[in-house]
Amino acid sequence: xxxxxxxxxxxxxxxxxxxxxxxxxxxxxxxxxxxxxxxxxxxxxxxxxxxxxxxxxxxxxxxxxxxxxxxxxxxxxxxxxxxxxxxxxxxxxxxxxxxxxxxxxxxxxxxxxxxxxxxxxxxxxxxxxxxxxxxxxxxxxxxxxxxxxxxxxxxxxxxxxxxxxxxxxxxxxxxxxxxxxxxxxxxxxxxxxxxxxxxxxxxxxxxxxxxxxxxxxxxxxxxxxxxxxxxxxxxxxxxxxxxxxxxxxxxxxxxxxxxxxxxxxxxxxxxxxxxxxxxxxxxxxxxxxxxxxxxxxxxxxxxxxxxxxxxxxxxxxxxxxxxxxxxxxxxxxxx
Ligand code: GYE
Numbered sequence: 001x002x003x004x005x006x007x008x009x010x011x012x013x014x015x016x017x018x019x020x021x022x023x024x025x026x027x028x029x030x031x032x033x034x035x036x037x038x039x040x041x042x043x044x045x046x047x048x049x050x051x052x053x054x055x056x057x058x059x060x061x062x063x064x065x066x067x068x069x070x071x072x073x074x075x076x077x078x079x080x081x082x083x084x085x086x087x088x089x090x091x092x093x094x095x096x097x098x099x100x101x102x103x104x105x106x107x108x109x110x111x112x113x114x115x116x117x118x119x120x121x122x123x124x125x126x127x128x129x130x131x132x133x134x135x136x137x138x139x140x141x142x143x144x145x146x147x148x149x150x151x152x153x154x155x156x157x158x159x160x161x162x163x164x165x166x167x168x169x170x171x172x173x174x175x176x177x178x179x180x181x182x183x184x185x186x187x188x189x190x191x192x193x194x195x196x197x198x199x200x201x202x203x204x205x206x207x208x209x210x211x212x213x214x215x216x217x218x219x220x221x222x223x224x225x226x227x228x229x230x231x232x233x234x235x236x237x238x239x240x241x242x243x244x245x246x247x248x249x250x251x252x253x254x255x256x257x258x259x260x261x262x263x264x265x266x267x268x269x270x271x272x273x274x275x276x277x278x279x280x281x282x283x284x285x286x287x288x289x290x291x292x293x294x295x296x297x298x299x300x301x302x303x304x305x306x307x308x309x310x311x312x313x314x315x316x317x318x319x320x321x322x323x324x325x326x327x328x329x330x331x332x333x334x335x
Pocket of ligand 1: 057058059060061135136187215240241242243268269289
């Protein structure tokens with residue numbers, strides 16, 4: 001699958017990657033390449049951008065939304081239209097269609113699931129509006145339907161959690177339950193795959209149950225309640241994001257067990273509440289997923305607008321934290 005290949009082709013990290021990703025070539029040839037500018041030469045014109053957000057399901061999403069809204073401001077040269085799809089693909093398709101009808105200069109969106117985007121992306125292409133994928137991937141085979149995909153390497157995130165579990169908890173037999181993200185979403189698919197891959201050769205690790213909690217705290221809690229009833233011998237919870245891990249903590253405590261002792265929790269994101277629970281010993285390990293994509297998105301759009309080109313895949317940098325590292329990092333965390 002083309003998009004899979006692109007996704008696993010990860011480069012070095014962060015800013016360095018972005019610098020590589022953005023080929024500054026204002027005034028270079030390739031006039032047909034994307035950058036539909038708003039009328040005229042656009043001296044003081046704002047660049048209009050339609051952004052379709054997944055929803056407001058998690059702390060990560062809140063930080064991501066804030067980063068985009070705080071960066072794509074009028075002062076910075078953007079006219080941002082923003083919509084929240086409440087985790088529904090049909091709402092996102094509708095929002096994208098409305099941006100096409102409005103004739104925005106650029107469309108950016110974080111696709112709730114991987115499949116089912118070809119026709120609306122084709123419509124954007126026909127309208128000559130460049131599309132930028134942020135945060136999550138699509139599985140469209142025709143990669144000319146979007147200019148670039150910027151975001152984390154989710155397989156790598158799942159792998160890093162799996163490796164930590166294998167090295168630190170898998171030294172004796174353990175039963176793991178998995179709280180998956182939204183069914184069909186790139187981070188749910190990839191984080192599952194990465195973890196499974198990193199733990200498959202350790203015979204001590206058994207994944208005894210895996211269900212979606214839709215990336216929300218409430219659903220994470222409900223699914224964990226079910227797991228606790230069905231399986232008396234859970235050792236580790238692997239949550240695809242902090243919010244579901246936090247929901248699991250509530251369920252574990254309500255069942256009279258101690259999170260971090262009786263049942264260990266590992267997760268992905270590194271949002272404030274997750275990092276706080278980590279520093280308190282309730283979570284054991286978190287791999288970060290950087291939500292601050294606004295500045296990079298702004299740079300990509302400006303580059304395209306100036307006639308430059310961008311790499312088809314731009315991977316953002318993620319750290320990882322154990323309990324001691326979380327204590328140290330918390331005071332200066334931005335989100
Ligand atoms: O990890 C989760 C959010 O797509 C990376 O979506 C994002 C994920 C994030 O709901 O908290």
